[in-house]
């Protein structure tokens with residue numbers, strides 16, 4: 007489904023990842039690990055069209071995303087959900103409104119928005135939180151809301167950058183379990199983490215990045 011073929015991505019003059027190759031199958035769950043600066047976030051940004059790819063081929067469902075126009079990248083982003091360490095929820099809006107935001111951006115009808123948002127709330131098991139506001143929730147609950155917002159678009163893939171970075175061990179395990187369940191439903195999950203206890207004994211793929219800071223010469 008995804009193939010990084012000798013990808014070099016740069017933040018000129020810094021190198022984010024260099025000559026990086028990886029294949030990911032549909033529904034696979036991949037953990038990106040490695041020291042700070044190794045390129046974990048950069049790998050995720052490549053998949054979201056958010057970093058300059060200087061060399062290599064990056065195919066997603068058969069098309070080379072290094073060759074896409076801005077319009078095509080916007081279309082690609084509709085198929086991908088993103089989850090961040092700091093949730094990035096709008097505190098002035100209810101959980102329901104936060105989750106339905108991507109559908110409103112896509113100008114879905116209000117009945118479609120209601121139906122799909124309720125489905126997504128139910129899939130993540132947070133329907134009881136729908137009317138609350140983000141700052142009335144625990145960190146783990148906020149992260150589940152953010153995963154639900156990523157899920158609402160029925161993505162083919164979810165990218166999660168340190169999604170458990172602000173969570174205690176129990177809430178972190180809960181988040182990984184949710185991602186496992188989504189991957190069993192066929193959604194590809196790529197998640198970066200510093201938390202080695204989360205991936206001990208995992209049956210999923212672990213990709214170790216080692217690069218460290220490099221500068222183009």
Ligand SMILES: Nc1ncnc2c1ncn2[C@@H]1O[C@H](COP(=O)(O)OP(=O)(O)OP(=O)(O)O)[C@@H](O)[C@H]1O
Nearest residue numbers: 017020021022041042043044045046047048219220
């Ligand atoms: N916006 C940027 N501008 C310049 N250089 C950057 C930028 N973002 C990342 N880099 C460089 O790219 C390399 C990879 O960074 P990246 O953020 O992908 O690492 P990471 O593995 O996600 O690190 P961390 O664990 O700290 O989140 C690093 O050397 C970093 O300094």
Ligand SMILES: [Mg+2]
Nearest residue numbers: 046047048167
């Ligand atoms: Mg990072």
